[in-house]
Amino acid sequence: MNMPWCKLFNISHGEYRHLEGKPHFDEFYETKQSFLVRSLAFPFPLPEIHTVHQDAEKARGPHYRGLLALPDETLVAIISDPDFSLPDMVAISITCKRLFAVSARAIGEARLLAAARWSGCRIACVCETACFSDLPPGMLDDDDRAQVEAMITFIDNNFAYGGVDVVCKVPSPPLWRGAFDYVRRGYGWYNDLQGRDLDMFNLVVSQTFPVDRKDWVLVNLSKLEYVRASALAELCGKPDDLQPFLPNCKVDLGHALLTRICWASEDSPFWFGSAHIPPEVGRGPWAGDRFAINTMDRLGKQKEGQPQWKDVSDAIVRDVKRIFESIFHGETDNVLKMTPLLQEIDWYWYGSDGDDEVAVTGRDALANPY
Numbered sequence: 001m002n003m004p005w006c007k008l009f010n011i012s013h014g015e016y017r018h019l020e021g022k023p024h025f026d027e028f029y030e031t032k033q034s035f036l037v038r039s040l041a042f043p044f045p046l047p048e049i050h051t052v053h054q055d056a057e058k059a060r061g062p063h064y065r066g067l068l069a070l071p072d073e074t075l076v077a078i079i080s081d082p083d084f085s086l087p088d089m090v091a092i093s094i095t096c097k098r099l100f101a102v103s104a105r106a107i108g109e110a111r112l113l114a115a116a117r118w119s120g121c122r123i124a125c126v127c128e129t130a131c132f133s134d135l136p137p138g139m140l141d142d143d144d145r146a147q148v149e150a151m152i153t154f155i156d157n158n159f160a161y162g163g164v165d166v167v168c169k170v171p172s173p174p175l176w177r178g179a180f181d182y183v184r185r186g187y188g189w190y191n192d193l194q195g196r197d198l199d200m201f202n203l204v205v206s207q208t209f210p211v212d213r214k215d216w217v218l219v220n221l222s223k224l225e226y227v228r229a230s231a232l233a234e235l236c237g238k239p240d241d242l243q244p245f246l247p248n249c250k251v252d253l254g255h256a257l258l259t260r261i262c263w264a265s266e267d268s269p270f271w272f273g274s275a276h277i278p279p280e281v282g283r284g285p286w287a288g289d290r291f292a293i294n295t296m297d298r299l300g301k302q303k304e305g306q307p308q309w310k311d312v313s314d315a316i317v318r319d320v321k322r323i324f325e326s327i328f329h330g331e332t333d334n335v336l337k338m339t340p341l342l343q344e345i346d347w348y349w350y351g352s353d354g355d356d357e358v359a360v361t362g363r364d365a366l367a368n369p370y
Helices: 034-040 049-060 074-081 084-093 097-102 106-113 144-153 160-167 179-185 188-192 193-203 228-237 253-260 313-337 344-348 357-363
Strands: 005-008 016-017 123-127 214-220 224-228 291-295
Touching: 005 160, 034 253, 034 344, 049 097, 074 097, 074 106, 084 097, 084 106, 084 193, 097 106, 097 144, 106 193, 123 160, 144 160, 179 193, 179 224, 188 214, 193 214, 214 228, 214 253, 224 228, 228 253, 228 313, 253 313, 344 357
Parallel strands: none
Antiparallel strands: 005 016, 005 123, 214 224, 214 291
């Protein structure tokens, strides 16, 4: 029986990405999707930046304004111009203490968005047999549906991926992994930075994933549900593995996400060939929702009377194990306890400006996977 293929889609950005491993469920599900984890994970800045920001705040007094005697909001609007990339914003801000101080929040947000490019976006893993008329409500907004409906004039309703590939035509671009990318690749004007300007630029654009954090979670922003990385580490018998990537675990937060975002037609043999696979896997209740990977302390608290965050880790772990049982049968427990043989592409996505072994190994991985 021929198995249909699947792709990852970022519907908000109109992007797609091929899955690591082979594009059939039982093949890609046992493979780490490290790009998916990295594209959602909010990094931390280097700790030293807080001292620099505190020092810069002293320059916000009226007697420091000089030539930049403009309201703070005007300066923020200037440096947040959509035509400016993150490096542009940083290069401008480090020329003036006051500008650096007033733009700190805008640059911090830009750094997060550049690093976690898919965070907050509508994401789905769609099978090529999916039908447009059968897509879950909310996966496509009105503008998206209009694009697909315009194509139905030329193609019948059963074209591949339910028409999602009509909306998502662009391959996912590289993610911003940190200052070390500039050091290694020597981009243009970066080579002209010297002394304190160079140190400041590297400090501001650096990003890390502190190894002492044990509270990383995959967050469904649409449904206010989350999955703890620690629950998956425990499933694999490695409770102290480094979060959020869990490099020594067979499964990670990417597997957790794939238990809920896959979508296929109801009669697709792709999903329902095994009674062990939970039915909701092929009709993912999270398909098209918005996601992020963050630490618990950075999740916004819900006000009293509003829906509250819900921990669904136990349900996800149960389904991950059932899916592995459908693939590996009696060997499931042994397979889950294995330390995966990571590919260069996995280490590439783990690279950051931290000084821990995972970050350093990631920096030394593929110079460019594209």
